[in-house]
Amino acid sequence: xxDDSKLGALRKGFLEFLVLRIVSGSTVYAAxxxxxxxxxxxxxxxxxxxxLLSRLRREGLLDYRWQESDAGPPRKYYRLTxxxxxxxxxxxxxxxxxxxxIESLGS
Amino acid sequence: MRAVVSVSLNGRAYxxxxxxxxxxxxxxxxxxxxxxxxxxxxxxxxxLEQAIADKLQRGLSPHKTVIVRGEIEQVIRExxxxxxxxxxxxxxDGVPPGGTxxxxxxxxxGAQSPGTSGAAASKRLYQISDGALISGVxxxxxxxxxxxxxLVRMLFVVATILSGGLAVPVYVIMMFIVPYANxxxxxxxxxxxxxxxRVLVEQAKLKASQLADRAAQAAMSNHSRAARAQWKxxxxxxxxxxxxxxxxxxxxxxxxxxxGAPAAPAAPAPHPSMPPLAHxxxxxLGAALGLVAALVTLVWVFALLSLMTTGAVFNWMLPHxxxxxxxxxxxxxxxxxxxxxxxxxxxxxxxxxGYPYPWHSLGDGLVVLLLVxxxxxxxxxxxxxxxxxxxxxxxxxxxxxxxxxxxxxxxxHGTR
Numbered sequence: 001x002x003d004d005s006k007l008g009a010l011r012k013g014f015l016e017f018l019v020l021r022i023v024s025g026s027t028v029y030a031a032x033x034x035x036x037x038x039x040x041x042x043x044x045x046x047x048x049x050x051x052l053l054s055r056l057r058r059e060g061l062l063d064y065r066w067q068e069s070d071a072g073p074p075r076k077y078y079r080l081t082x083x084x085x086x087x088x089x090x091x092x093x094x095x096x097x098x099x100x101x102i103e104s105l106g107s
Numbered sequence: 108m109r110a111v112v113s114v115s116l117n118g119r120a121y122x123x124x125x126x127x128x129x130x131x132x133x134x135x136x137x138x139x140x141x142x143x144x145x146x147x148x149x150x151x152x153x154x155l156e157q158a159i160a161d162k163l164q165r166g167l168s169p170h171k172t173v174i175v176r177g178e179i180e181q182v183i184r185e186x187x188x189x190x191x192x193x194x195x196x197x198x199x200d201g202v203p204p205g206g207t208x209x210x211x212x213x214x215x216x217g218a219q220s221p222g223t224s225g226a227a228a229s230k231r232l233y234q235i236s237d238g239a240l241i242s243g244v245x246x247x248x249x250x251x252x253x254x255x256x257x258l259v260r261m262l263f264v265v266a267t268i269l270s271g272g273l274a275v276p277v278y279v280i281m282m283f284i285v286p287y288a289n290x291x292x293x294x295x296x297x298x299x300x301x302x303x304x305r306v307l308v309e310q311a312k313l314k315a316s317q318l319a320d321r322a323a324q325a326a327m328s329n330h331s332r333a334a335r336a337q338w339k340x341x342x343x344x345x346x347x348x349x350x351x352x353x354x355x356x357x358x359x360x361x362x363x364x365x366x367g368a369p370a371a372p373a374a375p376a377p378h379p380s381m382p383p384l385a386h387x388x389x390x391x392l393g394a395a396l397g398l399v400a401a402l403v404t405l406v407w408v409f410a411l412l413s414l415m416t417t418g419a420v421f422n423w424m425l426p427h428x429x430x431x432x433x434x435x436x437x438x439x440x441x442x443x444x445x446x447x448x449x450x451x452x453x454x455x456x457x458x459x460x461g462y463p464y465p466w467h468s469l470g471d472g473l474v475v476l477l478l479v480x481x482x483x484x485x486x487x488x489x490x491x492x493x494x495x496x497x498x499x500x501x502x503x504x505x506x507x508x509x510x511x512x513x514x515x516x517x518x519x520h521g522t523r
Contacts, residue, residue, distance in 0.1 A: 030154070030158065031158075031161070044187075045185065045186055045187025045188075046154075046155060046158045046185070046186045046187060047138070047155070047186050047187035047188050047189040047190055048187060048189075048190040050151050050154045050155055050158070050189075051142065051145065051147075051151055051189065051190055052190075053154075054145075054147040054150060054151050054154075055147075057147075058146065058147060072160075072161060072164065073117070073118065073119070073157070073160075076154070
């Protein structure tokens with residue numbers, strides 16, 4: 001019974017990391033992020049992503065600029081700030097350490 | 108014919124059938140409520156509206172200009188419920204010690220429901236059945252105090268020996284009173300950590316290592332499995348042997364302690380001659396002491412129960428003491444009170460029987476244990492009556508105590 005909710009909560013914690021990673025690749029808008037996540041275990045909906053993006057922007061990890069789109073109104077295109085890049089690097093280092101720990105404990 | 112409502116979503120007009128409009132309004136209302144207090148509430152709502160508008164656009168064409176309820180419901184399903192916590196980036200200041208603290212925003216995306224995040228993490232005593240030997244009381248205490256569980260178990264064993272088995276009913280009481288940590292939040296509260304991503308990561312780490320362990324075991328060849336089984340059996344045997352030796356050693360040590368003589372089954376010494384009157388007095392005195400000890404035990408068990416259930420000892424609130432410290436204090440106090448009584452009783456024992464007999468101390472311990480078990484049973488079944496009588500007793504005793512204190516003070520001041 002607990003497994004699903006545990007993993008669900010874990011996914012939620014990791015979402016921030018993954019979003020930063022996706023944004024680090026290229027400037028993207030929200031629908032791009034959702035599309036990239038959709039194929040993974042971390043499939044997310046707008047209702048979750050938008051508040052998260054807004055918080056990351058408030059914390060200075062992301063910023064966005066408006067860009068005209070050929071279909072419909074202008075869109076927000078997100079990119080990482082310097083602080084965001086640093087945060088992502090820390091995330092990555094932690095993740096590597098975590099992986100190592102898991103490997104070393106599982107032998 | 109249906110009524111159509113025109114709405115503006117982020118600056119663009121859409122035409123919705125009335126029930127479609129109701130569904131959309133309900134969703135946006137809920138989103139607004141979920142984002143209450145979020146500094147970016149308006150902006151997020153605008154983003155959400157924009158996303159809804161984009162999705163609605165798919166279903167529109169020059170020949171279909173009105174949106175029906177089914178389409179709105181589909182869009183709402185795709186959007187998903189608006190998650191207040193992911194945006195409610197209240198930094199937790201309680202970064203756990205020893206962690207690789209990044210900065211304050213570790214856990215803001217982790218909490219499940221509003222109310223679990225943001226609040227300062229409070230610590231509670233729970234039983235933790237994960238990795239428990241019996242019920243998880245020791246494990247819970249270890250987690251609560253942030254010490255190794257082995258240390259707590261060793262202390263418990265020491266306490267059991269020193270108290271002549273009294274720690275066992277304490278454990279049983281705690282088993283029934285201390286709640287189990289079932290949810291992730293409760294596990295976090297047991298550690299006094301905010302329920303955040305770090306905790307989840309640590310638990311995932313543990314889980315992953317367990318999984319890897321299991322996988323490794325499954326991958327092991329039959330041969331190494333057999334070797335493992337053999338090793339296990341050997342270990343079990345060694346443990347049993349060690350246990351036997353320990354029990355034997357303990358019995359000897361006890362006998363030595365009670366009688367002051369080595370426990371080698373010495374030939375029964377003849378009764379030392381003793382005047383019948385002295386013998387009678389010592390027996391009566393011994394019985395009286397036993398009765399007093401039983402009474403003290405009863406009061407103590409009830410005090411413990413009252414502390415555990417109401418947080419106060421006989422309606423006396425304890426001054427800002429954590430529960431575990433109060434329990435510990437109570438146990439120490441009990442031992443302090445009981446120790447001279449027991450010492451006196453044991454000093455008289457040889458006079459009953461004439462010679463030190465190692466089994467006697469075992470029987471004595473058993474009697475005490477039964478007495479305590481009975482006291483626990485009595486307190487559980489007649490707790491309310493007892494509480495009332497104790498409360499009235501306290502009302503009667505307190506004035507007397509005050510007068511005694513006053514008399515003592517005047518005495519001290521008078522002699523000065």
